[in-house]
Amino acid sequence: MSSQSDGTDVDLAEGIDHQVAMVMDLNKCIGCQTCTIACKTNWTDGGGREYMYWNNVETKPGSGYPRDWEELGGGWEEGGDERSPGELPGEEEYGAPWDFNHEEIFYEGSDEPLRPMDQAVNGPNWDEDEGAGEYPNSYYFYLPRICNHCTHPSCVEACPRSALYKREEDGIVLVDQDRCRGYRYCVEGCPYKKVYYNAMTKTSEKCIFCYPRIEGEGPDGEVRPPSCAADCPPQLRLVGYLDDEEGPIHKLVNEHEVAVRLHPEYRTEPNVFYIPPFAPPQHSEAGERLDAERIPRNYLVELFGDGVNEALNTIQREREKVRRGEESEVMELLTTTDSSDQYRLEVFQ
Amino acid sequence: MRRSELALVAVLAVALVATAVYLPQLTDARPAYEIPVRDAGDGDAYADATGEGWSRTPAATVPLGSTGAAVPNADDVSIEAVDVEAARTDERLYVRLSWADATHDDSTGAIRSFADAAAIQLPVSHESRPPLAMGSTDNQVNVWYWSADGQEQELLAGGAGTTTRFEEASVDVDAQHDGDRWRVVFSRSLESPHANRTTVSDDQNLDLAVAAWNGSAGERSGRKAASEWYYAATGPGPTGPPYETLLWVVAGVAIVVTTLVTVEGVRRTRGE
Numbered sequence: 001m002s003s004q005s006d007g008t009d010v011d012l013a014e015g016i017d018h019q020v021a022m023v024m025d026l027n028k029c030i031g032c033q034t035c036t037i038a039c040k041t042n043w044t045d046g047g048g049r050e051y052m053y054w055n056n057v058e059t060k061p062g063s064g065y066p067r068d069w070e071e072l073g074g075g076w077e078e079g080g081d082e083r084s085p086g087e088l089p090g091e092e093e094y095g096a097p098w099d100f101n102h103e104e105i106f107y108e109g110s111d112e113p114l115r116p117m118d119q120a121v122n123g124p125n126w127d128e129d130e131g132a133g134e135y136p137n138s139y140y141f142y143l144p145r146i147c148n149h150c151t152h153p154s155c156v157e158a159c160p161r162s163a164l165y166k167r168e169e170d171g172i173v174l175v176d177q178d179r180c181r182g183y184r185y186c187v188e189g190c191p192y193k194k195v196y197y198n199a200m201t202k203t204s205e206k207c208i209f210c211y212p213r214i215e216g217e218g219p220d221g222e223v224r225p226p227s228c229a230a231d232c233p234p235q236l237r238l239v240g241y242l243d244d245e246e247g248p249i250h251k252l253v254n255e256h257e258v259a260v261r262l263h264p265e266y267r268t269e270p271n272v273f274y275i276p277p278f279a280p281p282q283h284s285e286a287g288e289r290l291d292a293e294r295i296p297r298n299y300l301v302e303l304f305g306d307g308v309n310e311a312l313n314t315i316q317r318e319r320e321k322v323r324r325g326e327e328s329e330v331m332e333l334l335t336t337t338d339s340s341d342q343y344r345l346e347v348f349q
Numbered sequence: 350m351r352r353s354e355l356a357l358v359a360v361l362a363v364a365l366v367a368t369a370v371y372l373p374q375l376t377d378a379r380p381a382y383e384i385p386v387r388d389a390g391d392g393d394a395y396a397d398a399t400g401e402g403w404s405r406t407p408a409a410t411v412p413l414g415s416t417g418a419a420v421p422n423a424d425d426v427s428i429e430a431v432d433v434e435a436a437r438t439d440e441r442l443y444v445r446l447s448w449a450d451a452t453h454d455d456s457t458g459a460i461r462s463f464a465d466a467a468a469i470q471l472p473v474s475h476e477s478r479p480p481l482a483m484g485s486t487d488n489q490v491n492v493w494y495w496s497a498d499g500q501e502q503e504l505l506a507g508g509a510g511t512t513t514r515f516e517e518a519s520v521d522v523d524a525q526h527d528g529d530r531w532r533v534v535f536s537r538s539l540e541s542p543h544a545n546r547t548t549v550s551d552d553q554n555l556d557l558a559v560a561a562w563n564g565s566a567g568e569r570s571g572r573k574a575a576s577e578w579y580y581a582a583t584g585p586g587p588t589g590p591p592y593e594t595l596l597w598v599v600a601g602v603a604i605v606v607t608t609l610v611t612v613e614g615v616r617r618t619r620g621e
Contacts, residue, residue: 085421088461160420160570161510181512182457183570185420199458202498 010243010254011269012171013151018347019171020209021242021249022229023259024144025275025334028236031128031142033057035228035237039146042210042227048200050097054207055228057144058125061132061299064143065124066093066193074191075154075266083154086188088197095123132299136285139294141277144236146228147194147207148262148270149173155206158189163204170241170348171271172209180204191266214348225343235337240344242271247344248333249273256330257307258314264305275315275334276300276308384409384444384557384581389436395443398525398532403445408432411559411576416482418509418571427563428574431467435581442539442549444469444581446559447532454564455497455526463564464498465526467533470558471547473505478556478578483509491547493535495522497564505545509571519543531561554580 012019039055058064066072066089074086099117104110131140149166153173156164163179164186166172175186175195180203186195187204195206210226212218224230229237240247242254252259252273259273279294300308318330336342379385387406389395394402411431415424431448446467454465472479473489483506484490492504492512503518519541524533539549549555560575562568 090461091459094460160418161512181570183420184460185570187460188421197460199460199462202457 010250011151012243013166015168016166016171017169018244019151019242019271020149020214021240021253021271021273022146022226023238023249023252023273023275025236025238026141026143026277027275028234029057029142029144030234031057031059031125032233033125034231034233035144036124038227038231039207043208044205048198049196049205051091051094052196052198052205053124054194054196054205055144055146056124057142059128059131059140060143060303061140062125062127062130065095065145067095067122067126068093069193070191070263072188072191072193074189074193075268076152078267080152080267083157083189084191085158085185086191088184088188089193092122095121095126098123133294136287137282137294139279141279141295143262143274144228145192145194145262146226146272147173147209148192148268148272149207149209151269151271152267153190154266154268155186155190155195158185159183160185164195167211170209170211170214172211173206174208174211175204175206177201177203177205191263191268192270214345216349223345223348225345229343235339235342238333238342241347244344244347247347248341249344251329252333256314258311258318258330260304260307260311262304264307274304276304276312278312278315379409382577382579383554384411384433384435384579386442386582387434387436389438389441389443392436392438392441392443392536395436395445396521396523396534396536398445398523398534400534402436403434403532403534406434406436406445408434408447409579411579413559413561413574413576416560416571416573416575418482418573420571422567423572425566426568426572426574427566428561431559431561431576433559433579435583437539437549437583440538441536442555442581442583443534443536444557445532445534446561447530448561449529450526450531450561450563451529452563452565453497453526453528455499457496457498457564463562463567463569464496464500465531465564466494466496466562466569467531468492468494468560469535470560472556473545473547475548475550475553475556480508481558481575481578483507483512489545491545493520493522493537495524495533495535497524497526497531503546515543515546517543519546549583551584553584555583556580 035055036053036057044052056065072087073084075084077084098120101117105114131138133139149172161179163176182202184197187197195204197204213224216223225239229239238248240249242249244250259275261270282290282292282294284290318328321328322331385407394400411433413428413430415426428448431446434445436443456462457464471491473491479485479488479490486507489507494502494504501518501522503515503520504512506512520535520537522535541548556578558576558578560573562573
């Protein structure tokens with residue numbers, strides 16, 4: 001299915017009425033993990049979910065969470081018809097939660113510092129702030145990640161029992177917990193490694209785009225954006241339908257093409273889009289500005305595909321327009337502090 | 350007829366009787382795809398996976414192969430055969446599966462851990478054999494499923510990917526691993542009080558297929574080693590030793606008659 005607007009096509013998955021989507025502006029992310037904790041306290045607080053971060057923020061360049069997830073396969077082969085099966089990460093790749101000496105310190109009067117009991121060798125965002133490059137031109141940026149609720153989800157295709165499915169009304173990808181038998185083909189099959197196996201329930205689980213919140217199923221009956229978006233201190237996420245022509249997501253993704261997909265070469269067609277990161281230009285040892293980009297363009301192309309070039313060029317042009325005192329819809333959309341512009345909650349009602 | 354001829358006839362008659370009685374036992378002739386079913390008495394010796402009753406029970410060695418299911422590496426399966434033994438009381442059927450597996454995989458507690466498992470598939474209805482791959486919408490199967498992580502389930506399926514667990518399993522399982530081999534006994538009452546569950550009848554044989562998974566090889570779901578349809582000889586016949594004996598008697602009589610006719614022919618040719 002596709003919806004037509006202003007000469008742009010929005011491809012939706014077969015049989016889907018609308019498609020939820022997010023745009024995350026990487027220039028605003030400060031790596032505070034408030035989104036991560038908002039998600040965790042809502043959905044993955046215990047019960048076999050200790051190691052799960054349906055929302056995580058990782059540092060790029062870096063190995064990510066789970067470690068080296070970009071090398072574990074999954075998604076679709078060229079042509080888009082054949083799946084690439086992928087591999088299962090181990091606990092150590094996720095960085096299993098550590099046990100701390102809380103007991104000794106809080107109840108037994110120990111003077112030891114609070115610390116992990118075992119050697120801590122990995123954790124989510126383990127390589128925070130390491131980044132890449134040499135002083136004075138080192139660089140890094142943060143990459144928040146949730147399930148992409150893909151248009152062509154390889155996790156759905158991977159399940160031999162059809163336990164994973166895209167919701168007809170809004171394209172949210174869910175795991176039917178009654179159908180799931182814990183085979184973990186979806187965990188292997190997702191190239192973003194955003195499906196997680198719960199060893200206590202023996203089923204797989206994943207981000208649900210906070211569907212009870214966007215359905216207004218909370219105690220106050222209010223329609224709310226997903227927790228990760230609502231609690232973000234710099235408010236870097238826009239929430240709505242990809243096919244909502246009046247919404248900011250449609251404009252940024254389809255009209256201005258400044259929001260791009262992470263690893264489009266996996267061919268699952270993610271519905272989380274990113275405004276690519278800018279950084280100050282490189283500096284000489286003497287502190288002079290050089291005419292060279294700090295974040296190598298080829299690294300951004302590796303992450304976001306060729307489309308990132310035009311997206312960066314467009315944003316640069318739009319910034320210059322604003323500097324000249326001209327109007328720019330792109331910059332308006334990216335800098336608004338009006339939450340009703342950031343979250344098109346009316347489309348969910 | 351002379352005395353030497355009488356002696357020959359006598360020898361042939363003895364050979365005939367001996368052949369009819371002993372040859373079936375020597376060759377252990379059994380129709381292909383049959384699982385013999387032994388009388389289990391009160392069943393006490395069979396509920397345990399190493400119960401002493403099983404040492405008296407004939408086993409059918411059932412070859413297994415991959416299923417071609419639409420999951421990654423479906424053809425890469427490791428268990429080549431399962432020995433299947435069956436016994437029954439007036440009220441209960443016992444089926445023991447045993448197979449070689451040097452790795453004892455009993456945990457699904459880690460992301461990469463899969464447990465060893467086994468299953469027996471039975472038609473819900475006796476009217477016609479369902480398709481081997483988990484039955485079909487209009488010809489469903491029951492599956493008795495055991496996994497070494499402690500799961501015992503009774504499932505209903507109507508095609509690949511449709512297995513649905515009954516809320517209450519009425520199948521009991523005892524499983525033991527001795528370092529080299531799994532021995533797993535499934536038992537259930539012959540009649541089931543629940544709908545959509547196979548009833549074991551005295552009137553006819555019970556179709557069954559078996560499957561086994563090696564957890565440490567990543568086997569789960571359709572990546573399994575499975576058999577073709579076999580049947581447990583729960584019905585009255587026509588299989589079994591009396592039938593075999595009749596066949597051997599007919600063959601023996603034919604041999605004797607042919608021999609006598611030949612001898613007589615030779616004798617007449619010589620003009621004796």
